[in-house]
Amino acid sequence: MQTHLGRKPSFTDAWNSNAPWRPHLCRDAARLSQPKHIHTKGLIMTEAVTYTGGCHCGMVRFECTADLSTVTACNCSICTKKGLHFSFIAPRSFQLRAGADGLKEYLFNRHAIKHQLCVECGVETFARGAKPDGTQVIAVNVSCIDGIELARLKMTPMDGRKF
Numbered sequence: 001m002q003t004h005l006g007r008k009p010s011f012t013d014a015w016n017s018n019a020p021w022r023p024h025l026c027r028d029a030a031r032l033s034q035p036k037h038i039h040t041k042g043l044i045m046t047e048a049v050t051y052t053g054g055c056h057c058g059m060v061r062f063e064c065t066a067d068l069s070t071v072t073a074c075n076c077s078i079c080t081k082k083g084l085h086f087s088f089i090a091p092r093s094f095q096l097r098a099g100a101d102g103l104k105e106y107l108f109n110r111h112a113i114k115h116q117l118c119v120e121c122g123v124e125t126f127a128r129g130a131k132p133d134g135t136q137v138i139a140v141n142v143s144c145i146d147g148i149e150l151a152r153l154k155m156t157p158m159d160g161r162k163f
């Protein structure tokens with residue numbers, strides 16, 4: 001696995017690889033209160049953009065500001081079985097707009113990542129996690145973004161199977 005770190009990536013490296021707390025993302029998060037800037041062309045994006053998304057049945061809806069130039073293609077058990085592709089962002093860049101009462105939390109292994117499933121359709125729209133220092137992070141399932149075209153995204157391999 002290629003890594004910009006020049007060494008075997010640790011769980012922390014992988015979890016932090018999207019560095020969602022980069023300053024420009026914080027500025028973009030502030031735009032959430034302004035008119036929406038929805039980008040649905042599906043091309044590889046290198047800037048944080050505000051998106052809407054949700055589960056399959058529509059009960060769970062969210063809004064997020066994410067940089068989709070880094071999306072995980074992880075080989076861990078759950079990402080493989082569910083076909084999950086995550087973008088990691090700061091909690092301030094994620095707003096749950098509907099369905100808060102319709103979420104089931106799924107935990108496994110060390111319970112480090114709290115997967116959020118719609119109780120109606122079962123789709124996992126996002127997960128909650130924390131860095132080792134306690135900083136909270138949201139993993140958005142980019143497949144749940146409205147109008148997304150996965151084939152146009154650049155996937156970043158993540159060796160989650162070893163974590």
Ligand SMILES: [Zn+2]
Nearest residue numbers: 055057118121
């Ligand atoms: Zn649903």
